[in-house]
Amino acid sequence: MKLCKLIPVIAAAATLCGCGGQHMEQYQMFAMDTYVTLSGYCDRKTLEDAGEEVRRLEGLWSVNIESSDIARLNRDGSAELSAETAGLMSFTLSMSERTGGALDPTIYPVLREWGFTTDEHHVPDDDTIAELLENVGWEKVTLDGRSASLPVGTAVDAGAVAKGYAADIIAERLKSGGVTAGIVDLGGNVLTFGQKPDGSDWKVSVRDPFGDGAAGTLSVGECSVVTSGSYERYFEQDGVRYHHIIDPATGRPADTGLESVTVIAGESKLCDALSTALFVMGEDRAFDLWRESDDFEMIMITSDKRLLISEGIADRFEPDSKKKDYSAEVIRR
Numbered sequence: 216m217k218l219c220k221l222i223p224v225i226a227a228a229a230t231l232c233g234c235g236g237q238h239m240e241q242y243q244m245f246a247m248d249t250y251v252t253l254s255g256y257c258d259r260k261t262l263e264d265a266g267e268e269v270r271r272l273e274g275l276w277s278v279n280i281e282s283s284d285i286a287r288l289n290r291d292g293s294a295e296l297s298a299e300t301a302g303l304m305s306f307t308l309s310m311s312e313r314t315g316g317a318l319d320p321t322i323y324p325v326l327r328e329w330g331f332t333t334d335e336h337h338v339p340d341d342d343t344i345a346e347l348l349e350n351v352g353w354e355k356v357t358l359d360g361r362s363a364s365l366p367v368g369t370a371v372d373a374g375a376v377a378k379g380y381a382a383d384i385i386a387e388r389l390k391s392g393g394v395t396a397g398i399v400d401l402g403g404n405v406l407t408f409g410q411k412p413d414g415s416d417w418k419v420s421v422r423d424p425f426g427d428g429a430a431g432t433l434s435v436g437e438c439s440v441v442t443s444g445s446y447e448r449y450f451e452q453d454g455v456r457y458h459h460i461i462d463p464a465t466g467r468p469a470d471t472g473l474e475s476v477t478v479i480a481g482e483s484k485l486c487d488a489l490s491t492a493l494f495v496m497g498e499d500r501a502f503d504l505w506r507e508s509d510d511f512e513m514i515m516i517t518s519d520k521r522l523l524i525s526e527g528i529a530d531r532f533e534p535d536s537k538k539k540d541y542s543a544e545v546i547r548r
């Protein structure tokens with residue numbers, strides 16, 4: 216597996232371990248609908264400038280900002296995109312293909328109907344979902360260089376990949392600006408780069424979907440760790456819980472017996488796209504895709520409290536010994 220270079224590094228999802236000597240500067244902001252924490256061995260101004268870049272990317276990609284590339288495309292049916300947006304869309308569509316449509320940016324009108332984009336939640340009736348699904352399908356999007364177009368009735372949201380794509384851009388920017396090591400954390404979408412001055416690991420905790428704290432901790436090299444979970448955004452109606460990861464095949468929250476999927480890979484955009492898609496695919500299809508790939512590892516937490524750990528990351532994941540009701544299983548190729 217290429218992803219984690221053998222320099223032992225680790226980021227704790229938002230909690231930084233102190234390390235000897237040099238001070239790790241930290242900058243926090245709210246952007247892309249989440250808490251962003253940028254950390255690095257550099258001055259604060261460098262991190263603030265990187266924060267401005269996150270804000271700029273949000274301005275290009277948010278479906279809720281009228282002037283964004285994505286909002287213009289949805290409104291006008293065609294648009295000339297910025298290079299970053301064209302890159303994001305092109306990558307998203309390639310991941311739609313790779314995941315058999317489990318990731319699909321054209322699911323947006325369905326998400327909107329459920330109220331996940333506005334927080335005005337409700338359960339749509341069957342006919343409404345069936346009607347909206349007629350316009351869903353990533354192959355309906357035409358992208359030719361920077362020119363994009365959509366058929367009438369189709370609209371896109373790259374929200375499932377945007378934070379990962381942004382994290383890669385921000386890390387590259389910090390590295391090329393001379394920052395030797397740091398953590399880009401966009402709401403738990405974590406990317407570590409470089410090596411801490413004391414050579415110690417970065418630590419990333421994998422949240423326990425059933426309670427407080429972590430289900431376990433990852434000790435990884437320079438890489439990205441991203442989790443998609445049904446607990447992250449949801450609402451309840453008539454005692455039933457509905458979460459925000461929609462299966463494009465049904466137009467309803469993916470019901471695959473999973474609580475969370477954590478993906479570990481070299482690039483954050485890959486982690487972000489896959490964590491959402493693998494959640495939709497469920498355990499069997501997800502591990503099939505893993506077996507035919509060599510660019511990611513994963514940890515799944517099922518509704519019946521099984522921790523499924525792909526073998527390439529097993530020696531870097533330590534389940535929390537206090538969480539005795541979990542059973543851990545290493546999945547082999």
Ligand code: ADP
Pocket residue numbers: 317318319320322326331372374375376442443444447448459460461462463487490491495
């Ligand atoms: P989050 O953005 O909450 O960290 P994800 O990366 O898993 O989590 O992305 C989930 C978001 O992606 C949802 O809030 C929704 O906007 C969008 N989405 C939901 N289901 C899909 C899907 N099947 N394909 C593409 N995007 C999706």
Ligand code: MG
Pocket residue numbers: 374375376443486487488489490491
């Ligand atoms: Mg995602």
